[in-house]
Amino acid sequence: MITLSQMNPLEKGIIISIDADGELKQRLFSFGLRKGSMIKVKATSIAKSTMEVEVGSTLMALRYSEAERIGVEKA
Amino acid sequence: MKELTIALVGQPNVGKSMLINAISDARLKVGNFSGVTVEKAEVDFIFKAHEIKIIDLPGTYSLNDYTQDERVTKEFLETQTYDLIINVVDATNLERNLFLTTQLLALDKKMIVALNMMDEAQKEGICVDHDQLSSILGVPCVKVSAVTKRGIGKLFNRAVDMFHFPYEKSKLIYSEVVEEEIAKLSFFLKQKRYQSTLSYRDVSLKLLEEDPKMYRAMHDEPIWVEFMPLLKESLSHLYLHYDTKDVSEIFAQERASFARGAVRETVSYEKNYLGNMTDRVDRVLIHRVFGIPIFIFLMWGLFQLTFELGSVPVEYIDAFFVSLGAYAKTIFGDGELGSLIADGMISGVGAVVMFLPNIVILFLGIALLETTGYMARVAFLLDGFFHRFGLHGKSFIPLVTGFGCSVPAYMSARTLKNDKDRLMTLFIIGFMSCGAKLPVYVLFTGAFFSKEHAGNILFLIYIAGALIGLLSAKFLKVFVFKGVDEPFVMEMPKYRLPSLKLIWHTVATKAMMYLKKAGTFILGASVLIWFASNYPKYPLLEEQYAKQIALAQVDEQKTSLSNELSSLLLEKSYLGIIGKSTDFFFEPIGFDWKMTVALEAGLAAKEVIVSTLGVLYALGSDVDETNEGLVHALQKQIPTASAVSFVIFVMFYLPCLAASIVFTKESGSYRYLGYLIVFTTTIAWLLSFIGYRVSLLIL
Numbered sequence: 125m126i127t128l129s130q131m132n133p134l135e136k137g138i139i140i141s142i143d144a145d146g147e148l149k150q151r152l153f154s155f156g157l158r159k160g161s162m163i164k165v166k167a168t169s170i171a172k173s174t175m176e177v178e179v180g181s182t183l184m185a186l187r188y189s190e191a192e193r194i195g196v197e198k199a
Numbered sequence: 200m201k202e203l204t205i206a207l208v209g210q211p212n213v214g215k216s217m218l219i220n221a222i223s224d225a226r227l228k229v230g231n232f233s234g235v236t237v238e239k240a241e242v243d244f245i246f247k248a249h250e251i252k253i254i255d256l257p258g259t260y261s262l263n264d265y266t267q268d269e270r271v272t273k274e275f276l277e278t279q280t281y282d283l284i285i286n287v288v289d290a291t292n293l294e295r296n297l298f299l300t301t302q303l304l305a306l307d308k309k310m311i312v313a314l315n316m317m318d319e320a321q322k323e324g325i326c327v328d329h330d331q332l333s334s335i336l337g338v339p340c341v342k343v344s345a346v347t348k349r350g351i352g353k354l355f356n357r358a359v360d361m362f363h364f365p366y367e368k369s370k371l372i373y374s375e376v377v378e379e380e381i382a383k384l385s386f387f388l389k390q391k392r393y394q395s396t397l398s399y400r401d402v403s404l405k406l407l408e409e410d411p412k413m414y415r416a417m418h419d420e421p422i423w424v425e426f427m428p429l430l431k432e433s434l435s436h437l438y439l440h441y442d443t444k445d446v447s448e449i450f451a452q453e454r455a456s457f458a459r460g461a462v463r464e465t466v467s468y469e470k471n472y473l474g475n476m477t478d479r480v481d482r483v484l485i486h487r488v489f490g491i492p493i494f495i496f497l498m499w500g501l502f503q504l505t506f507e508l509g510s511v512p513v514e515y516i517d518a519f520f521v522s523l524g525a526y527a528k529t530i531f532g533d534g535e536l537g538s539l540i541a542d543g544m545i546s547g548v549g550a551v552v553m554f555l556p557n558i559v560i561l562f563l564g565i566a567l568l569e570t571t572g573y574m575a576r577v578a579f580l581l582d583g584f585f586h587r588f589g590l591h592g593k594s595f596i597p598l599v600t601g602f603g604c605s606v607p608a609y610m611s612a613r614t615l616k617n618d619k620d621r622l623m624t625l626f627i628i629g630f631m632s633c634g635a636k637l638p639v640y641v642l643f644t645g646a647f648f649s650k651e652h653a654g655n656i657l658f659l660i661y662i663a664g665a666l667i668g669l670l671s672a673k674f675l676k677v678f679v680f681k682g683v684d685e686p687f688v689m690e691m692p693k694y695r696l697p698s699l700k701l702i703w704h705t706v707a708t709k710a711m712m713y714l715k716k717a718g719t720f721i722l723g724a725s726v727l728i729w730f731a732s733n734y735p736k737y738p739l740l741e742e743q744y745a746k747q748i749a750l751a752q753v754d755e756q757k758t759s760l761s762n763e764l765s766s767l768l769l770e771k772s773y774l775g776i777i778g779k780s781t782d783f784f785f786e787p788i789g790f791d792w793k794m795t796v797a798l799e800a801g802l803a804a805k806e807v808i809v810s811t812l813g814v815l816y817a818l819g820s821d822v823d824e825t826n827e828g829l830v831h832a833l834q835k836q837i838p839t840a841s842a843v844s845f846v847i848f849v850m851f852y853l854p855c856l857a858a859s860i861v862f863t864k865e866s867g868s869y870r871y872l873g874y875l876i877v878f879t880t881t882i883a884w885l886l887s888f889i890g891y892r893v894s895l896l897i898l
């Protein structure tokens with residue numbers, strides 16, 4: 125398992141764990157980011173501080189510090 | 200006529216505002232939800248002999264308590280009275296949207312789902328079987344497009360029908376695991392003939408969801424002793440199956456799978472949709488290297504427009520208020536009443552209305568950024584930098600706007616949805632030197648530095664202000680708004696062409712809100728300042744000077760005498776008295792009482808600082824920053840160290856009255872205004888003190 129923050133643009137994966145509580149967890153959930161969802165990294169910002177990912181038909185942005193809490197299996 | 204109240208609920212960017220705008224012959228009312236700065240739009244219209252009132256609730260992804268928008272929506276839905284919910288969903292992104300729908304179904308209210316963006320769905324080859332979806336959800340689904348206005352009539356037809364039919368419970372079906380436990384618990388309740396207003400299914404469900412109210416109700420009943428072990432067993436089954444003990448997560452998973460299932464059964468893709476415009480545009484706009492330069496260029500364009508184009512009508516507005524003031528004096532006379540109306544009210548309100556063109560252009564730009572979906576990209580690009588100072592990527596817009604004028608800057612902070620992020624941004628906006636401070640800087644740098652250096656010093660002033668602003672944000676983050684970071688996680692909406700009508704509507708509402716403020720608070724405050732600088736009266740003194748002026752031979756002598764009089768009168772006015780009595784506070788940083796009074800007058804508006812200095816140094820009030828007389832007077836009477844300290848103080852102290860009022864409104868409480876006063880004054884004083892002492896040493 126690697127974390128989402130270790131993935132590069134255009135790589136795909138399946139989420140296998142989310143280590144988050146409260147607001148962050150709910151927020152990820154309501155965007156469809158859950159165990160078992162397919163995720164694709166679309167772009168990263170210049171200093172690797174934020175990344176854009178696609179989950180289902182939703183595009184979303186998150187910080188690397190948040191992506192570190194998401195475990196994925198590369199697909 | 201029957202009245203019908205509808206709550207409009209949906210996730211952000213699903214087209215709720217657009218839908219409201221698509222209703223013809225509607226009366227729109229915009230205000231705030233009580234006690235918070237969340238915008239509340241209400242529409243009234245007549246439809247089929249019904250008076251329909253729609254309340255547009257803030258967009259929210261789910262019904263939680265985390266952001267202000269979520270709280271407002273949740274609280275409204277749970278505590279207010281309304282007849283029916285219209286849940287607007289984006290048909291091109293159904294699965295995520297239905298997640299909220301499942302939470303709404305649990306509210307047990309009459310509901311209709313409006314499948315919006317059908318035009319776009321058609322273009323993308325997405326087919327939604329709305330009959331099938333209706334039967335899965337147990338509530339009617341209507342296809343609409345807010346842009347083409349198709350289906351809107353049908354939507355309200357259904358709403359009116361629904362209003363007259365009795366409520367039918369929707370049927371949210373959970374996975375087999377959960378349903379099995381529900382069945383077990385319900386069966387036991389039935390065997391025991393348990394008395395309850397709720398159905399056995401609902402009671403069991405609420406207990407499994409750990410609803411505190413339900414537990415409290417059951418806790419005192421005899422059945423509890425026997426029931427508890429069963430419930431425990433059911434829960435442990437769920438824990439085992441889901442590999443977590445977090446019930447909210449289990450049910451979130453349940454709702455998510457329900458939404459996924461519903462989509463699988465009702466949505467089909469006709470053709471392979473290739474034209475993914477968002478992908479292609481994103482490749483350019485959030486490009487690793489070009490993204491930021493492109494953004495900076497766009498911002499530069501916006502500010503050029505705001506302050507260049509915006510300044511054209513400003514002159515006319517100014518001229519209008521000047522002539523209105525003159526006209527008022529012809530009606531009310533040159534006496535006290537005339538002065539109150541012309542110099543107090545009209546010029547005070549005029550000074551605020553003057554910014555209206557700038558505000559309209561700026562908000563037009565911001566509305567464009569928001570409705571096209573670019574704003575989220577801006578946050579994406581800049582968050583790395585701003586987060587280091589504890590700010591959010593979106594803070595950029597309000598902060599840069601602050602260089603123009605703090606009033607629209609405070610208003611634009613609303614794009615920050617999170618309370619802490621917004622408050623922090625609000626607190627440091629004042630440190631971005633606004634346009635009205637420029638005359639002060641030009642005057643002082645011109646008077647105390649050589650021509651070659653003046654430009655650099657000016658630049659330094661602006662940069663230093665911004666830097667201190669960012670550092671104080673860090674300070675606030677560490678000591679005041681501490682705690683875990685709010686998640687940044689946000690949607691990057693699809694790029695969409697803006698709708699003119701929607702943008703016009705947004706801008707017009709903002710402009711109206713601004714004018715309302717000018718007409719109420721600012722009017723009151725202007726009268727106060729006018730009073731403080733014109734009273735008490737000294738008729739003897741005025742008479743004495745009038746005589747001398749009449750006797751004077753040369754014109755020059757006349758003006759110098761009348762300038763001396765106005766300087767004397769200001770010194771003896773309440774404002775002057777206050778200034779002199781608070782002088783001790785400013786002595787350690789090198790101000791004399793004249794500078795103190797000018798600073799305090801500047802609380803009304805920063806432009807006033809220069810004109811007050813003009814009056815106090817007996818040059819009349821018609822001076823500006825290029826006035827040679829004033830420059831000489833300052834050079835002669837103010838030591839350089841004091842001048843440095845003065846400029847520093849102006850950089851950081853409290854924003855003008857209009858801005859402070861807007862700050863209070865946007866922060867949501869007078870308490871925060873109190874904090875702002877303490878915060879800015881402390882920083883201004885300390886930095887001035889350092890600046891003064893250092894200058895004394897080196898100059």
Ligand SMILES: Nc1nc2c(ncn2[C@@H]2O[C@H](COP(=O)(O)OP(=O)(O)O)[C@@H](O)[C@H]2O)c(=O)[nH]1
Nearest residue numbers: 212213214215216217316319344345346695698
């Ligand atoms: N194609 C299409 N675009 C729409 C429709 N409804 C809204 N939009 C666009 O979607 C964006 C978001 O709409 P808005 O009304 O601001 O969403 P709100 O956040 O729910 O109020 C805007 O750019 C609208 O022009 C629709 O039915 N079809």
